[in-house]
Structures are given as structure tokens and as C-alpha cells.
Amino acid sequence: MSSCAPVSSETSIVPRHVAIVMDGNGRWAKKRFLPRFFGHKAGVDSLVKVVQACIDRKIEYVTVFAFSSENWKRPSDEVSGLMGLVLAAVSRYLARMGSMGVRIRIVGDRDAVSDKLRAAWNEAETATQHNTKLTLSVAFNYGGRWDVVQACKQAMRAGVSPDQLDEAKLSQFMAMSYAPDPDLFIRTGGEVRISNFLLWQVAYSEFVFSDCLWPEFGETQLDAAIQEFRLRDRRFGGVKTADAVAALGA
Numbered sequence: 001m002s003s004c005a006p007v008s009s010e011t012s013i014v015p016r017h018v019a020i021v022m023d024g025n026g027r028w029a030k031k032r033f034l035p036r037f038f039g040h041k042a043g044v045d046s047l048v049k050v051v052q053a054c055i056d057r058k059i060e061y062v063t064v065f066a067f068s069s070e071n072w073k074r075p076s077d078e079v080s081g082l083m084g085l086v087l088a089a090v091s092r093y094l095a096r097m098g099s100m101g102v103r104i105r106i107v108g109d110r111d112a113v114s115d116k117l118r119a120a121w122n123e124a125e126t127a128t129q130h131n132t133k134l135t136l137s138v139a140f141n142y143g144g145r146w147d148v149v150q151a152c153k154q155a156m157r158a159g160v161s162p163d164q165l166d167e168a169k170l171s172q173f174m175a176m177s178y179a180p181d182p183d184l185f186i187r188t189g190g191e192v193r194i195s196n197f198l199l200w201q202v203a204y205s206e207f208v209f210s211d212c213l214w215p216e217f218g219e220t221q222l223d224a225a226i227q228e229f230r231l232r233d234r235r236f237g238g239v240k241t242a243d244a245v246a247a248l249g250a
């Protein structure tokens with residue numbers, strides 16, 4: 001085997017948790033001479049299809065970046081369009097998500113959004129809280145750095161002393177403490193960066209970057225990403241048992 005060859009390909013392995021940066025909506029719309037909003041609208045349809053595909057593949061957690069702490073810098077009509085789209089998507093897809101067995105969680109700073117949107121999120125979370133097929137976490141007004149800071153604040157408020165604070169303790173206060181860390185991180189749209197998404201949680205995630213624009217991302221591209229994940233040699237900073245034994249004998 002050449003040193004650049006894939007290490008193993010176990011066909012039955014699926015990531016338990018997939019995190020997705022749904023990038024490329026604007027360019028998808030531009031290619032069609034449409035306003036950017038239509039790209040985001042197509043992006044919601046793509047999300048619903050990908051969630052169903054993940055359920056079919058027995059993936060338990062999907063977390064998507066819908067609106068970052070930095071997205072407020074976008075033109076105001078795009079920001080309000082996205083807010084309206086999320087509101088509309090909740091009412092349009094809530095029942096469908098419920099019948100698909102999806103539990104919805106929203107992660108991010110809720111203070112800055114309208115009362116109407118906050119109420120819609122609360123309703124979506126409450127209505128789906130007992131669903132068990134897949135947990136869909138929607139990161140909205142979310143940033144990885146915000147998450148670390150809010151976790152520290154919560155820990156301090158809870159009276160955790162510096163001596164008590166370690167990684168496991170801080171994890172309890174992170175916005176996604178209810179989920180395992182993502183195994184697979186997918187970013188569509190051709191950019192190769194994290195953009196302040198789940199900084200704490202992706203420490204040992206496998207990254208797959210796709211040139212596909214998010215509205216064009218479907219089952220084929222998801223399967224390609226899962227296949228790439230299967231070819232990765234996950235060591236979590238350690239070594240494989242056989243390598244460790246060999247090293248001891250050396």
C-alpha cells in the first residue's frame with residue numbers, strides 16, 4: 001500500500017453526528033439571475049431532503065449553520081429575508097419534521113431575535129421534544145466563540161471554581177451539551193474554512209469540503225461525504241493499537 005492510500009473503508013460505519021455549513025445559496029441564486037433570498041429558500045428545501053436522507057442512513061444528529069453571529073453584517077433586506085424565511089419554514093415544515101421523527105433544537109443567542117421568532121422556536125422545540133429518530137440542531141445567531149464565552153459565564157454563575165474547571169465541566173455548559181461532538185463536518189460552496197462554527201466541538205471531527213452549492217447538495221453528495229469519512233483513520237490524538245504495540249517493541 002502506498003503511503004498516500006486510504007487506510008480502511010468500513011462500509012457499515014456512519015457518522016453519529018454530522019455538522020453542516022450550508023454555503024453557496026447566494027451563488028446558486030445568482031447563477032439563475034434570482035435575488036439571493038431565493039437561494040436561501042432553495043436551501044431550506046435542500047435541508048429537508050438531507051435530513052430525510054440522514055434519517056434513512058441512521059445518522060442521529062444533524063447540526064446546521066443557519067445564521068452566524070456575523071451574518072448581521074449582511075444587507076438589511078437579506079437579514080430580514082432570512083428571519084422571515086426561518087419563521088415561514090417553521091410553520092411550513094414543523095408538522096412534516098414531527099412526522100419524520102425529528103427533534104428540533106435551536107442553538108445560539110436568542111436575545112437579539114424578534115419575539116415572534118423566539119416564540120416559533122419555542123413552539124418547534126416543545127412540539128418535537130419527544131421525537132427520537134434524529135435531532136436537528138439549527139444554529140442561529142450562533143458563533144463558536146460566543147458559545148465558549150457563554151459557557152464560561154454560565155460556569156462562573158453556577159459557582160464553578162477555577163480548580164473545578166476542566167474540559168468535561170465546561171462542556172456541560174456549552175450550547176450543545178445534549179449532543180455528542182460532530183464526527184463529520186461538511187461545508188458546501190467551495191470555501192475551506194470553519195467560519196466560527198462549533199469551534200469547541202469540532203476538535204476531532206473529520207472535515208469534508210464540497211464544491212457543490214448547498215441547494216444542489218443531495219443524497220449523492222451526502223453519500224460521497226460519508227464515504228470519505230469512512231476512509232479516514234480516526235486516532236483522536238493517539239495511535240492505532242497495532243502501531244502502539246509495534247512502538248513498544250521497538
Ligand code: FPP
Binds near residue numbers: 023024028040065089
Ligand atoms: C450561506 O450561503 C447560507 C446562509 C448564510 C444561510 C443558510 C440558511 C438557510 C439555508 C435557511 C435555514 C433555515 C432553516 C429553517 C434552518 P451564502 O449566502 O453565504 O451563499 P454565497 O456564499 O453563495 O453568497
